[in-house]
Amino acid sequence: MVKSLGIHSIRSSPVDSLRNGNWVKLICGASFEDVVDIRNLSLVYTLAGVDCIDCAADESVVNAVNQGIEAAREIVEVGRPWVMISVNDDEDLHFRKAEFDPADCPQDCSRPCEIVCPANAISLEKEKSSAGRLWNTSDEGKDQGGVLTERCYGCGRCIPVCPYDKIRVHTYVRDAAATSELLRREDIDALEIHTSGR
Structure with a gap:
């Protein structure tokens, strides 16, 4: 060969x-x-x-x-x-990370950032109490998680798809x-x- x-x-x-x-x-x-x-x-x-x-x-x-x-x-x-x-x-584009506050994400967001991330660096889930009930009184709960910085390699695919313009870039x-x-x-x-x- x-x-x-x-x-x-x-x-x-x-x-x-x-x-x-x-x-x-x-x-x-x-x-x-x-x-x-x-x-x-x-x-x-x-x-x-x-x-x-x-x-x-x-x-x-x-x-x-x-x-x-x-x-x-x-x-x-x-x-x-x-x-x-x-x-x-x-x-440099190779030295950056995406970031956002998941608490600022609207509850009705379809989370396209999670879908387009090739590194699976974005994880959003509902916050729950230890008893399995939601902390707040609404059925929705609050989003927690966000960008897993060790997995993010700064490709930027999540930035243009965020319908609420909540994702920022941190360069270093x-x-x-x-x-x-x-x-x-x-x-x-x-x-x-x-x-x-x-």
């Missing part, structure tokens, strides 16, 4: 893949921080022979990536992909001191910088 289809071998190194023009990178997302999913994605893509796994510059995320890689390498003899962290120096810049500490680790091989060109 390697020769006939041009698919690189799972035993080739990332450097060899770069030289041969068939380098493949898994983009977990600069804002995606669901460590369980990231570990599982890293395991599967390592088994598939990916050359690099790009992830958020967060210690727990980097740990999850490396756990997935090591789990894959215990299953089958496979090369170790590079671990790349993504950082930014200014506002990765902390330079925390990033420099991460770069001292021996299990991080590459850095991707999203820059505004300053």
